[in-house]
Amino acid sequence: MKKILQVKDLELSFNTFNGEVKAIRGVNFDLYKGETLAIVGESGSGKSVTTKSIMRLLPEQSAVFKNGEILFDGRDLTKLSDKEMQKIRGKDISMIFQDPMTSLNPTMPIGRQITEPILKHQKISKSEAKKVAIDLLRLVGMPKPELRMKQYPHQFSGGQRQRIVIAISLACNPQILIADEPTTALDVTIQAQILELMKDLQKKIDTSIIFITHDLGVVANVADRVAVMYGGKIVEIGTVDEIFYNPQHPYTWGLLSSMPSLDTAESKLYAIPGTPPDLLAPPKGDAFALRSEYALQIDMEQNPPFFKVSDTHQAATWLLHPDAPRVEPPLSVIERMKKFPGSRYYEGGAV
């Protein structure tokens, strides 16, 4: 498959009054054409910052690229001028935000908000752009799009507004669509509708999606591959089945164990103890070591490299080192691994 975006050794810091916050500390991933890559992790793990840095939407006074590159179309996005970046934003790479209630301009009719990127990036007339916008609204399932073009955001419900935001993001048939928790602010039934819509549209326009979320249920639903982020790094990356049924990193174990499930008989929901690391002074070794019951001595001293689990699956944990002691994952994770061919707990059957 064709790599459409490559993020290499990306390091980014925020200069604050308290000092330098190392928000991204060496992130590597590739995005393939037509796939959906989910980035999961708790608040502050750096998932939003990673994607905003791809779009270069972080405040320029405080956010500084320290190292690494973001390759798109043979060009390093971290080095482009503002003008060149403006030509990419909204055209090749576009974005959907978390809260549809605040991501539309309240004083501008939605029609103008949809035609704006079209007029900006394509050489077509206003009336043609209007037609495109109406088609887009129809595409995202908005009834009576002609009438609604002149209306303002407050005349729409939350779910409808997210549909409008999606229509805006698709206006120029982007190669990459970044969805930053697009369903978090919506209620459950609307969430399902929006996810269906996004899957449907992805097939229609063949775009790659980076889907940020902390909701593992959503991940299972939409993603082809999953990257788990913790403390400004990717700690494990693999296909959705590999992450869900053969996880290797203790943090991924923690995430999966803290997901409520209808199958388990346990009455108490697991929670990962402790708090995320302070990125003003990130820990020397594995950032998760202090919260992990599986931490080894070396985790406190040295940052684990990526160990290859399969061609598509890598995890950064010393537990995968040949010399590491063998540890038993939590019971609920073992239950999952039993279903995965290739895992050491495999008992036959299929996922």
Place this chain on the structure above:
Amino acid sequence: MARYIGKRLIYMVITLALIATFTFFLMKILPGSPIASASKLSPEQRAVVEARYGLNEPLPVQYFDYMFGLLKGDLGISINQFKGANVTDLILSRMGPSAQIGFQGMILGTIIGVLLGMVAALRQNTWIDYSSTLIAIIGISIPSFVFATLLQYWLGVKLEWFPVALWKDGFMSSVLPSIALAMFPLATAARFIRTEMIEVLSSDYITLAKAKGSSGFEVAFKHAFRNALIPLVTVLGPMAVGILTGSLVVEQVFAIPGIGEQFVKSIMVNDFSIIMGTTIFFSVFLIVVILIVDILYGIIDPRIRLSGGKN
């Protein structure tokens, strides 16, 4: 919309009637009378004068006479300041200069203030921002007569670009007082727009506008500006009334025959009908401006479109 405005007009009339009543009785409670200072009058002469202006009638009769006159648009005649002159004419003749320098000052101050505030917000925490803040602080804290005097000295006496005072050279005479009056709205507009723009620029829809590929300039003017205007309109409306209806200090410094000066003099000599007339005139002004501000809200922000309008 028409229904809403109609409704508001009725309320305005009621408000005005209440203001007129209130002012009327307040005036009557106050000690002194328009002819108290004329101590040389004999009791007979005094009686004649009182009869002429209806001051000998019982209070309710005076009140209804006045209100009835008001209904016909008659503000009465000046009692002692401009003996016998029609108050409506007096106000209108004095209003011209006040309104002209006020209007020019307002426009100048608002435009420069808005630009300063925008630039400061877009270049937050740079020297541009700090200088804009400094200008705003100066504009708010230094009284207008200090500006007026400085302007007279530098632009009038030293450079001789504009006349120092008096209302003789038309537009040229109005420049310095307009600049002096512009400082306060300028400072206010700069502060309000800066604060509001910074708030608006950090909102999600601005990030989305950037994500569409808009440039910083487009984002600021097409998306942010309109959303930052509401608080400014709220303060500028009443401020406009204050400035348009005459700034006593600036009119004094530049020796402009404006309405502010006339109003204060009429209070000092107890010229009942001029005080009443001017108060009512100012009230009308203020009420109309408030209505305009309310209508502007709806034009600026569709979320507060007025009730009674068509959807």
